[in-house]
Amino acid sequence: MRTVVDRMETHQVALYVAGLAIGAALGLAVPTVSGPAGALVEPALAALLYATFLGIPFARMGEALRDVRFLGTVLAVNFVAVPIVVLLVSRIVAHDRVLLVGVLFVLLTPCIDYVIVFSGLAGGAKDRLLAAAPLLMLAQMILLPAYLWLFVGADVVRTLDVAPFVRAFVVIIALPLVLAGATQWAAARTRWGAVLSAAVSGAMVPVMVLTLAVVVASQIAGVRSELSSLLLTVPVYVLFAVVMTPIGAVAGRFAGLDVPSRRSVVFSGVTRNSLVILPLVLALPAAYDLAPLVVVTQTLVELVVMVVFVRLIPRLIR
Template structure:
């Protein structure tokens, strides 16, 4: 047993109220609402689409407020696992994602870029709730959140340069400034606010604020999706056949990352709580943050954003099924013990 198996969870996570098929229904409803608004009233759709900046800023603020930097301390208790998870998420998974995106969408640069961006960014929020439900190591998982967040923001232009510069969809030279102004500075501001409120407010009041932030993130994400589809439904509708291909590519990506995680868990003889955590962190993707980053870094490209949203639709049912698979493993081992 490792130290992290006995440590208290530094960031308690209730089972997500909008997880699994509930979140999928919310996102599908947002797509449908945006599409209906855009088709019935193109002018209203354009107005909604033009107002995405405030929604983006709110989403970024909520995501960054949730990050607990102090949780990184727990990671020092198991640097071995942290290195395995970081290498899987930021070295192996991007190569898998590039291979699958190239196989299916090499001739469609916008959709290729969107799918690649979805693939390369590990989740920094709801994966921990699924890890808890699968009886995984949430103390160690909480330490991954800030590391994953900072790593993917810093590596975002690197991955685009390595894997997508041939598409010509982004001004790579401008992306570092965009990340600094829209994300790294807000990250520092949100963390400063988090620190101040945690010190000034009673523990119960601050906990209620944290719960509200966690509940608000999928709702704000849904609002952003409505705005994206309301203003761009015509462009999206012209490429419906390609989205079916994207669904197949995402399914194969989830299979490949699961097999990768299984192989790493066996190679390094990880205990079950860490196996479950590795499975969840390499399966869940950070679509809300990538929607925000990409909408700012690569503006006026709705197909890229739509590809990211399609990934979100598949992800929640996949995480729910993965949770059940892992729990079945636990029950089977218990029966054999």
């Protein structure tokens, strides 16, 4: 079993690419699969975060919470640098209000879920990112309406509902975190708890492959149907990732952070909260009916970027 796990970890990037390809092929060949696949996205994310949290020593969480330099750097990158970059790169779609609104929703909200996973795979400080997740969630709930008001006006802000934020945080972060803590507690006291903990930790790669496949399968058909309109957003998302990578790296070095923390700052600055804010965008008026697919397009682009970053960031930040 250990040999199988080691082999999966060695070839994890190839397996993630395969997951993306399988999801795309299935979603395009059988468009009706988008419904069942969409229903699996949230449970798959919760399982992925549970497996991730099992690898985080909770005894060190207090230390991570006291790392003011890391928390301050992550907040500054996401809520000072990111809005400036978003304002600039979004000019590409500024002529189309619907595309602009979708781009702003997704790029102004930092990821709180699978960023922890990808950062950990690249040797980042996943315990510190986990400690930062509640702060990032709270800050984006407060600041997103303000940024939208500044960039597009008050009419979009009036439609916002914070309930999807809260629900996503409870289901995807809080519950897996509690379950992982309970598993670690049991593992320290019983033989079966240790076996379960080892088994779930070994399932990290296949769970990630499953998550990538169901996310892509659930969304790819909708994106294809509006591809001509959505293509203009792709360079926005790619340019955002390209610009935010050196900004995050420089911010981490300027703050005097260690290598794992600097890698995590880069991942946090690049990765967006697309799956969490999608319900907010779906609740927008009918005039913005294309905006959810604008958000979904960012997810598809970002997943490819993250698979590349798992190998690239450790080489850029040694």
